[in-house]
Amino acid sequence: MTTSSAPGKVYLFGEHAVVYGEPAVPCAVGRRARVTVEERDDDRIRVEAEDLSLDGFTVTYGDDPGDADVNVPGDLVAAATGYVDGAVAQARDAADAPDAGFSVTIESDIPLGAGLGSSAAVAVAGIDAATRELGVELTPTELADRAYQVEHEVQEGQASRADTFCSAMGGVVRVEGDDCKRLPDPPDLPFVVGYDGGAGNTGELVAGVRDLRERYDFAADAVESIGDLVREGERALRGNDVTRLGELMDFNHGLLSALGVSARSLDAMVWAARGAGATGAKLTGAGGGGCVVALDESDATRTALEYTTACETAFRAELDTEGVRRE
Numbered sequence: 001m002t003t004s005s006a007p008g009k010v011y012l013f014g015e016h017a018v019v020y021g022e023p024a025v026p027c028a029v030g031r032r033a034r035v036t037v038e039e040r041d042d043d044r045i046r047v048e049a050e051d052l053s054l055d056g057f058t059v060t061y062g063d064d065p066g067d068a069d070v071n072v073p074g075d076l077v078a079a080a081t082g083y084v085d086g087a088v089a090q091a092r093d094a095a096d097a098p099d100a101g102f103s104v105t106i107e108s109d110i111p112l113g114a115g116l117g118s119s120a121a122v123a124v125a126g127i128d129a130a131t132r133e134l135g136v137e138l139t140p141t142e143l144a145d146r147a148y149q150v151e152h153e154v155q156e157g158q159a160s161r162a163d164t165f166c167s168a169m170g171g172v173v174r175v176e177g178d179d180c181k182r183l184p185d186p187p188d189l190p191f192v193v194g195y196d197g198g199a200g201n202t203g204e205l206v207a208g209v210r211d212l213r214e215r216y217d218f219a220a221d222a223v224e225s226i227g228d229l230v231r232e233g234e235r236a237l238r239g240n241d242v243t244r245l246g247e248l249m250d251f252n253h254g255l256l257s258a259l260g261v262s263a264r265s266l267d268a269m270v271w272a273a274r275g276a277g278a279t280g281a282k283l284t285g286a287g288g289g290g291c292v293v294a295l296d297e298s299d300a301t302r303t304a305l306e307y308t309t310a311c312e313t314a315f316r317a318e319l320d321t322e323g324v325r326r327e
């Protein structure tokens, strides 16, 4: 039995635009997905995922998805198995063990589909645990690359390397196309996260931006402006200029909103954070519902978010300088 964990992330800036080759700066945060894998005697895959429905669920299947033995509706099964299937396929390939079967258990404190990168964390930790179970050690860079292949497939060809690289390496990273690197750890980034309790569909939201970008030059300009803003943000990060970082986060939220990926609940939380004195606030990840991230050293933003109707829960998120790790 082998267990690995990998962190979720918030985007300081650059989500969506990163899919079209602009730079982005995601930051790993101290909420993790833990994946435990045990090799089976047969070639089947059994998945236990507590978080995918109120009751949790278990599914066991072989090559034919039609023979799945499940206790929840099919769409949830499809949602769950995409990333696990992908992780298992990558591990089988890396270990040259095409018929390996696994029992997989996922435990996670990253809300699902909320912009905190639960999918990348599950893919990275899943590939690490499954390859190690088969006696193969991949480097974090190799894990990031294989997890990216999984996200790319599940998101139907529209994914960046940002989430998976960040989850594998930890800390603050910069991703521009295939160029991925870790940045020096900044002294302090006081992240506060507000969560509306909902989720957005990453694939659909990415497709929506792609469509706008193809139809309107000014939407393509907005994507490029996000890239300019990220380059400005990198200078602010190097100078530890938190005030300017906040201003750029606010601007980034506006551009994401123009690209149609915000939501009433996300806007309400962004404005609640700003009203409480946050240095800056924006949605994080794909949008459509889920989480916002704000910068505030004091407790004022978290408290204000907790009193905001649109917000289900608010918490402080510490930068996690550790990426994937064995448990």
Ligand SMILES: Nc1ncnc2c1ncn2[C@@H]1O[C@H](COP(=O)(O)OP(=O)(O)O)[C@@H](O)[C@H]1O
Pocket (backbone or CB within 6 Å): 033, 049, 050, 051, 052, 079, 080, 081, 082, 083, 106, 107, 108, 111, 112, 113, 114, 115, 116, 117, 118, 119, 120, 122, 200, 201, 202, 203, 285, 286
């Ligand atoms: N705890 C978990 N157990 C099983 N699958 C999970 C878990 N967390 C995330 N996933 C997978 O990741 C998907 C959500 O990914 P995505 O829509 O990209 O949102 P995000 O990455 O922002 O959380 C879920 O539908 C599921 O397939």
Ligand SMILES: C[C@@](O)(CCOP(=O)(O)O)CC(=O)O
Pocket (backbone or CB within 6 Å): 014, 015, 016, 017, 018, 019, 113, 114, 115, 116, 117, 118, 119, 155, 158, 159, 160, 161, 162, 163, 202, 206, 284, 285, 286, 287
């Ligand atoms: C919208 C996007 O830039 C980030 C998606 O993040 P999340 O899955 O919502 O946490 C897509 C991507 O980079 O693949």
Ligand SMILES: [Mg+2]
Pocket (backbone or CB within 6 Å): 117, 118, 119, 120, 163, 202
């Ligand atoms: Mg995701």
